[in-house]
Amino acid sequence: MRSTMYSRMLFGLAIVLVFIWLVPVMWVVLTSVKPTNIINSAVPIFFDFAPTLDHYVEVFERFRFGRSMLNSFVTVGVSTLIVMIIALPAAYAVARMNLMHGDTWALVILSLRFMPGMVIVLPYFKIATFLNLIDTQIVLIVVYVAFGLPFAVWILRGFLLDLPKDIEEAGRLDGLSWIQIIFRLIMPMAAPGIAVTAIFTFVFSWNEFLFALFLTLDKGSTMPVALQKTIDLYNVLWGSLSAGAVLQLLPMILVVFLLQKHIARGLALGAVK
Amino acid sequence: MSGWDDLYKRTMAESKAMKEKISRRQMMKIMAATATTATVGMGSRIASADTKGPGWYTDDKMKGKVTMFVSAGQRWELPARGVLPLFNERFPNIEVDIQAGPHGEMVTKSMMLATSKSSAMDVLYTDFGQWPAFHAVNAMEDLEPFASKDPGWYDDYNKDTPTGVQYRVPANADGTLYGLTGDGNAKLHFYRQDLMHAAGIHKVPETWEEALEVAEALHNPDKDQYGFITTARRGGFAGWVFWGMLASYGGEWFDKQAEGGWHPTFNNDKGYKALETLMKLMKFRHPVTLNATDNECNTALANGSAVYAPIQWGTAVLQNPEFSKFPNDIGTDLVPRGETAESAHRPLMGGLGQYVSAYSENKEAAWEWIKHLNSGDYTDSRISDAYIEHTGQPARISMLNKYENIRPHFAGLKKSFPVAVSFVPLIPEAFTLSDIIGNEVTSVITGEKSIDDALKAMDKGVEGVMMDSGYYG
Numbered sequence: 115m116r117s118t119m120y121s122r123m124l125f126g127l128a129i130v131l132v133f134i135w136l137v138p139v140m141w142v143v144l145t146s147v148k149p150t151n152i153i154n155s156a157v158p159i160f161f162d163f164a165p166t167l168d169h170y171v172e173v174f175e176r177f178r179f180g181r182s183m184l185n186s187f188v189t190v191g192v193s194t195l196i197v198m199i200i201a202l203p204a205a206y207a208v209a210r211m212n213l214m215h216g217d218t219w220a221l222v223i224l225s226l227r228f229m230p231g232m233v234i235v236l237p238y239f240k241i242a243t244f245l246n247l248i249d250t251q252i253v254l255i256v257v258y259v260a261f262g263l264p265f266a267v268w269i270l271r272g273f274l275l276d277l278p279k280d281i282e283e284a285g286r287l288d289g290l291s292w293i294q295i296i297f298r299l300i301m302p303m304a305a306p307g308i309a310v311t312a313i314f315t316f317v318f319s320w321n322e323f324l325f326a327l328f329l330t331l332d333k334g335s336t337m338p339v340a341l342q343k344t345i346d347l348y349n350v351l352w353g354s355l356s357a358g359a360v361l362q363l364l365p366m367i368l369v370v371f372l373l374q375k376h377i378a379r380g381l382a383l384g385a386v387k
Numbered sequence: 388m389s390g391w392d393d394l395y396k397r398t399m400a401e402s403k404a405m406k407e408k409i410s411r412r413q414m415m416k417i418m419a420a421t422a423t424t425a426t427v428g429m430g431s432r433i434a435s436a437d438t439k440g441p442g443w444y445t446d447d448k449m450k451g452k453v454t455m456f457v458s459a460g461q462r463w464e465l466p467a468r469g470v471l472p473l474f475n476e477r478f479p480n481i482e483v484d485i486q487a488g489p490h491g492e493m494v495t496k497s498m499m500l501a502t503s504k505s506s507a508m509d510v511l512y513t514d515f516g517q518w519p520a521f522h523a524v525n526a527m528e529d530l531e532p533f534a535s536k537d538p539g540w541y542d543d544y545n546k547d548t549p550t551g552v553q554y555r556v557p558a559n560a561d562g563t564l565y566g567l568t569g570d571g572n573a574k575l576h577f578y579r580q581d582l583m584h585a586a587g588i589h590k591v592p593e594t595w596e597e598a599l600e601v602a603e604a605l606h607n608p609d610k611d612q613y614g615f616i617t618t619a620r621r622g623g624f625a626g627w628v629f630w631g632m633l634a635s636y637g638g639e640w641f642d643k644q645a646e647g648g649w650h651p652t653f654n655n656d657k658g659y660k661a662l663e664t665l666m667k668l669m670k671f672r673h674p675v676t677l678n679a680t681d682n683e684c685n686t687a688l689a690n691g692s693a694v695y696a697p698i699q700w701g702t703a704v705l706q707n708p709e710f711s712k713f714p715n716d717i718g719t720d721l722v723p724r725g726e727t728a729e730s731a732h733r734p735l736m737g738g739l740g741q742y743v744s745a746y747s748e749n750k751e752a753a754w755e756w757i758k759h760l761n762s763g764d765y766t767d768s769r770i771s772d773a774y775i776e777h778t779g780q781p782a783r784i785s786m787l788n789k790y791e792n793i794r795p796h797f798a799g800l801k802k803s804f805p806v807a808v809s810f811v812p813l814i815p816e817a818f819t820l821s822d823i824i825g826n827e828v829t830s831v832i833t834g835e836k837s838i839d840d841a842l843k844a845m846d847k848g849v850e851g852v853m854m855d856s857g858y859y860g
Contacts, residue, residue, distance in 0.1 A: 150709055156611060156692040177459075236499055243505060328496055331454075331486045331507075342489030343459035348681040348702045349710070 139363070146170065146356035153352045169353035170361075173344070177354065179361060181333075182340035187365075189251045189336060190319040193258035197266050197315050198308065204263075205270035206296050210282070220271055227264040231324045242329055249331040257329065258319040265318070266311050273307025274300065309376035313369060320366065337362045442540045442766035443477075450480040451749040453756045455741070456497050457512035458490035461703075461778035462570055463739060467512065467760060469777030470770050474759045481752045501526035501744070509747040510757055515554050515568050515738045520815040522556065522565060528743040530564045533754040540758065543765040547783040549804040552738040558644075558813045568740030569761035569774075571782030573803035574631050574722050574810075575734070575796060577688060577696040577705060579605070581716040582612075591720045594730075595635070595664045598697045598723045605694045606671040614671035616693035618679050618700070619832065623818055626825030627735060627810055631698050631722060632661040637729030640812050640820070640849075649858040651849040653824065654842040660725060662831060662838045668697075669832055677832060685710075688717065698722050700737075701796050701803075703778070719799035721806075736807030738782055764789075816852050823848040 145153055147165040173179040207213060208220045238257060239248070247253040277300065285295050301308065323338040330339065341362060344355040370377065457463045464487040471483055486508075488496060494517055500508045501521050511521070521527055534541040544567070545553075545560075552571045555562025576598075578591065582605050592598040606614030618624040630640070638657035642650045652658075669676070673693040675683045685704050687693035689711035701719070708714040722734040741757040743750055763771045763783045774781060775790045784801060791797035811817035827841040827848070836844070853859065 151712065154686050154690050154710065156687070156690040236503060239499060239505075240503055243503075243507060248507060327489065327492055328499065331488075339489060342491065343487065345489065345491055346460035348461075348700070349685050349704055350682045 142356045142359050142363075145352055146360050148353065150353055169351075169357035172351075172354050173340075173358045173361065177340050177343055177358065179337070179340055179358060182335055182337045183361065185251060185254075185330075185334055186320060186336040186362075189254040189258060190316055192251075193255045193262060193319055194312055194316045196255070196259045197262040198312050200259075201263055201266035201270050201311065202301070202304075202308065203293075203296055205267045205274055206292075206300060208267065209271045209274040210279075211292075220268065223264045224268045225264075227261065227268075231261075235324060235328045238325065239328055248329060249334040251334055253329045254326060254334065254336070257325045258322065261322075261325075262315045262319060266315050269311045269314065270304070270307060273304050273311070276307075277303050306376045309373050313373060313377065316369065317366060320362075438768045440762075440765045440767055442537070442543070442762055445477045446755075447479050449478055449752055449755065451752040452482045452484060453509045453747075453749055453753045454484045454486060454507060455510040455512055455753075455756070456486050456488065456493065456500070456508050458493045459487035460490060462780050463487070463490070463512055465777040466570075466774045466779030469773040469779070470760055473767060473770055473773060474756060477759065478752070478755060481755065483756055497521075498524075501746075504746045506744070506746045506748050508744050509749050509753040510741050510743055512739065512741045515552065515566060515740050516809070516811045516813070516817060518554050518566055518740075518742065519813050519817065521742065523815045526742075526745055527565045528745045528747070528750060530566070530743065530754065533743075533751070533758075534564055537758075540762070540765060544761060547763065547765075547785050548761075549736070549782060549784070549807070551736050551804070551807055551809060552782050554740065554742070554813075558809075566740045566742035567757050567761045568738040568782055570739035570780055571736065571800065571804060572701045572738060572780060573734045573736045573800055573807050574627075574698050575701040575799040575803065576720045576722050577699050578718050578720070579694045579713060579716050580718045581713070582694050591718065592697065592723050594726050595632070595668075595697075595723045596726050598695075599664070599667055602668055602671040602695050602697075611692050613673035613687075613693050614695050615668045616673040616676050616679065616684050616687055616696050617668075617698050618681055618684050619669075619672075619676050619829070620678050620680050620683075621829045622825045623821035624680055624825060625828040625832075626821040626823070628698055629661060629665060629824055629828045630810070630821075631735045632665055632725075633658055634733040634735065634808050635722065635730055636661050636725035636727060637731065637733075644812055644814075649853050651846045651853070653845040653849070654839075657725075657727075657729070658842045658845075659838055660727065662828065662841065664725075665828070666831060666838070671695075677829065689713070698734075701780070701800055703780070703794055703796060706795050719796045721799065721802050732803075732806050734803040734807045735810040736804060737810045816856055819852055820849050823852065 144160060146169050147167065148159070148163055149166050149168075152159050152163045204223075208216055208223070213219060242248045242253045281299055281303070282295055285299050290298065321338060322336075323342070326336040326339045327342075330336070337358070341355065341358040344351040344358060455467065457467060464485060467485055471485070474481070474483060494513060497508065497511050497513060498520065501511075502524050518527065534544075548568065549571065550560050552568045553564070554566040554568055555564055576591070578601065583589070583601065586604045588601055588604060590597075592601050602614035604614070605612065617628050619628055633653070636657040638655070638661060639652055642648050642652050673679075673687050675687055679687075681700055681702065684693065684696060684699055685702060688696055688705055691712050704710045705717045706714045711717065721732045724730045724732045741760065743753045743757065747753050759766065759770065763774075763781065763786050771781075771786050771789065775786070775794070780794075780797075780800070781787060782804070784804065787797045787801040787804075791801065811821060824845045827836070827845045830836040830844075831838055831841045
């Protein structure tokens, strides 16, 4: 009885917390379908208005969100894939191969992520200009891989350290190579951890602004840069800004929704170490 | 429908109507010209029917690509895109690539391009107050050799564009031209005519004392109606409000803006009077005032919670019926002046413009592009029309005159430009200094400092920056 009460209280608290978290999101969603004069109203009007999709039309027509969305999907998708392909063997090496100073190497790899973006954006820009890669998807893919990889290796290392060694040793006795062990044994066992790492890598690159701003012009720009253009000289186009934010948020929500089972398991797995 | 979308559509509709008016006028001219030529037996050329002015020429031999960096949105990107088709008509083999980026980040990005001596940017379209920083890193091309090749155009530009918004080094009419400022703005005086009439006030305030009376008369917080709003966000925004009021009391930033000078002059009677008046107005302030930039001010004026903004950057959005609930009730005039003998109407003035990058590989083509962008009727009246249709706000007085019927705030700009002063001193440190004085203004408003202490701190802070920057030898 007492336990049921406790559970109900926790559930109620969870609902309140979710509601608090959702209010700003709902506000943005509502703003994206409000006419501008309703958005500007001194007293917020939440439901008493005729919804409009004009702001969505505007972000596609004026701010060319279609192209920016495609750029975001390509650069972030490809970079995440590359990161995961490289990070898994790298993390395995750091976690399992008894490298000399393995922990130090792990820290060194992570420290690459500590570099403030603003410090290195100029050299990146110069290199990209020299290689004629400015305003291309390639330059962002390279940068996102470079920045995402240390983080992914570090996170995956934590997951891999949690896995039992016995299975790997059995595999080795059965004559499997390192690569086979990684892909045939480790990958299925570490799937939740890999999913979580991939999501974090994806989210980081999806929301990344600084490099996208400096290394692209117009053709190669991604959604966060396009979104920022809705802040005009004398007024913020709240409707367009909100519509763009919703569009940027949707894939994230979809990914998290589809992978929520893995995420929950992955987070629990990572929490042990 | 968004504010911009509506503004754009409205301007297109207005422009169409305007064109019809022009067409009728031109038709009359054609008829008159035809009659004249018939009378005197001359040829049948009817030049007056042509939209082309004396500056019109075409060149299909000039080739190249011009990349212009510009902030996205109205007054920047859109007017440039508007006049581009006409440029393509004149220079079919020059490709202009307009790279519109987020407004808040454009200066940082452009500065990186400039300091890295990148040739990726041929033209930068930005706030001319930021140009000294670009000039300091030798990123700006001397435009005199280009301009002097077409003295007719240059003369027209000089006569039509207020000296105060032109970018010359040194900053006077004889200085060397480094950029073209085709866009102008000034701090304006926005007021609600309907509420003033209802309160028995039928005269637009001339002085700050009168402005205070209006602010008090219109202030009714119980009805969510506030008698004063301005862009008093901490930092530069608050600094420019104070500087605007100081200027109206006859004050200056420095004793002299030349060698041997550069000593700040805030801590005096004029500074005191300006800050004291601002504090009196603050009694009637809208709640958002201390965190307000243009967006917050314009929104509050548009929804009617703020009803009086005597020192606010000019904008078209307040007369846009989709954005504002009171598009026909908001009047525009000169920013008030002080009441002392040295006082005068001296609204702050700024502008946007283009310079040619010193590292451009297509300087000649880049020059032709910015010249076209700033040509107005001198080259072709279609350029002016397209510029205005696409949310442009010209610095050229002739264009302000021509289009004030469809852009009511142009009347205020036209009155302001001849008496205006620059919103910042044209030195690279200008924005740092603006922050310093703005922070002191905020400290007075929030009660952290007395007016005297804040003025002393302004002088001390500004002098420190100037000393560090080597202005005192």
